[in-house]
Amino acid sequence: MDSSKRTELSEIGEFGLIDRLKEFLPAKSDKVIKSIGDDAAVIRTDENVFQFISTDLLMEGVHFDLAYTPLKHLGYKSVAVNVSDIAAMNGTASHIVVGIALSNRFSVEAIEELYTGMKLACDAYSIDLVGGDTTSSRSGLGISVTVVGEGREEEVAYRSGAQVNDLICVTGDLGAAFMGLQVLEREKQVYLANPEMQPELLDKEYIVQRQLRPEARVDVIKSFKTLGLKPNAMIDVSDGLASELLHICKESNVGAYIYEDKLPIDPMTFDTAREFELDPLTIMLNGGEDYELLFTIPQADYEKVRNHPDISVIGYIKSADEGVNIYTKGDHLVPVTAQGWNHFKA
Ligand SMILES: Nc1ncnc2c1ncn2[C@@H]1O[C@H](COP(=O)(O)OP(=O)(O)OP(=O)(O)O)[C@@H](O)[C@H]1O
Ligand SMILES: Cc1ncc(C[n+]2csc(CCOP(=O)(O)O)c2C)c(N)n1
Numbered sequence: 480m481d482s483s484k485r486t487e488l489s490e491i492g493e494f495g496l497i498d499r500l501k502e503f504l505p506a507k508s509d510k511v512i513k514s515i516g517d518d519a520a521v522i523r524t525d526e527n528v529f530q531f532i533s534t535d536l537l538m539e540g541v542h543f544d545l546a547y548t549p550l551k552h553l554g555y556k557s558v559a560v561n562v563s564d565i566a567a568m569n570g571t572a573s574h575i576v577v578g579i580a581l582s583n584r585f586s587v588e589a590i591e592e593l594y595t596g597m598k599l600a601c602d603a604y605s606i607d608l609v610g611g612d613t614t615s616s617r618s619g620l621g622i623s624v625t626v627v628g629e630g631r632e633e634e635v636a637y638r639s640g641a642q643v644n645d646l647i648c649v650t651g652d653l654g655a656a657f658m659g660l661q662v663l664e665r666e667k668q669v670y671l672a673n674p675e676m677q678p679e680l681l682d683k684e685y686i687v688q689r690q691l692r693p694e695a696r697v698d699v700i701k702s703f704k705t706l707g708l709k710p711n712a713m714i715d716v717s718d719g720l721a722s723e724l725l726h727i728c729k730e731s732n733v734g735a736y737i738y739e740d741k742l743p744i745d746p747m748t749f750d751t752a753r754e755f756e757l758d759p760l761t762i763m764l765n766g767g768e769d770y771e772l773l774f775t776i777p778q779a780d781y782e783k784v785r786n787h788p789d790i791s792v793i794g795y796i797k798s799a800d801e802g803v804n805i806y807t808k809g810d811h812l813v814p815v816t817a818q819g820w821n822h823f824k825a
């Protein structure tokens with residue numbers, strides 16, 4: 480690392496920074512099967528049992544706004560987003576440790592509310608919270624969760640495993656969490672302008688809940704086992720479909736074609752996007768925080784997913800020289816660019 484030169488974080492963005500750290504920190508032990516660069520690190524523990532480790536930090540003002548985020552939901556979400564990274568490896572989460580940075584603006588009851596949400600998530604995902612760290616903060620609430628899990632060697636799905644001609648699949652629907660956030664921000668502004676006004680959230684329940692209390696798709700991971708399906712590559716959608724597809728293509732050294740008319744969107748997300756004069760396609764591609772799974776499977780496995788209610792086939796893996804493109808409804812072929820969430824990028 481050249482420390483005589485000053486490079487702005489905004490020049491390289493979050494992913495450029497991670498690439499540099501990855502170069503700087505090659506793994507020493509041959510037990511490290513996958514170091515920096517996937518949804519979780521993969522460590523060999525036993526002959527064919529692999530352990531996963533991943534961590535996610537949630538910062539007030541960046542990841543949540545306490546003006547409209549109930550602490551119980553926040554506790555649930557901070558666990559769910561971590562479990563999601565283990566699911567993205569086709570693994571099973573087992574334990575978490577939790578660090579919290581607090582100011583004395585929080586009461587003991589408020590912190591118990593946060594932990595009630597975490598406990599609910601631990602129960603829902605059958606994991607145990609086994610430790611953590613507590614510190615004071617002068618700049619808002621911070622929640623750091625580290626999760627460990629495991630999986631069998633032959634079942635692990637890396638970002639790097641996509642093969643030319645694979646089908647590209649995504650679970651659930653896209654863009655709902657982003658539109659939920661827009662609604663919450665709008666209601667916050669209305670409230671600030673006139674505290675007498677009641678928030679109008681009743682008809683937006685689904686998308687608001689997708690923002691405040693997302694679920695990790697462990698249900699889909701379980702159904703892979705029942706279906707006898709092992710994705711060639713997988714990632715969870717935290718920064719937006721476009722960004723995650725580009726990660727899979729970069730790591731697998733392949734290209735991709737996806738189809739706008741195959742992308743799954745809930746009618747409430749679509750209608751709310753229109754209400755906000757936003758393009759539903761942009762929201763589906765770049766919204767972020769969906770915590771759905773994006774994965775690729777061999778074409779021979781099509782029958783296994785064809786009638787699955789929670790899986791959409793959205794395109795094909797192509798060779799790298801074909802690029803990563805989307806066929807829009809007007810039949811235009813447009814390059815997919817990552818305009819989703821990227822810490823530091825303007
Ligand atoms: N500060 C860091 N130091 C070392 N490795 C890092 C750092 N930040 C991220 N990484 C690693 O970079 C890879 C990609 O991280 P990233 O946070 O983009 O993935 P993710 O956890 O799937 O996404 P998200 O944070 O949106 O859930 C992971 O292997 C992660 O462990
Ligand atoms: C108050 C507030 N502002 C913005 C957002 C949106 N947001 C924050 S982090 C992130 C991507 C995932 O983060 P990471 O990559 O760190 O896991 C997104 C889409 C929000 N939820 N709340």
Ligand SMILES: [Mg+2]
Binds near residue numbers: 564717
């Ligand atoms: Mg991830």
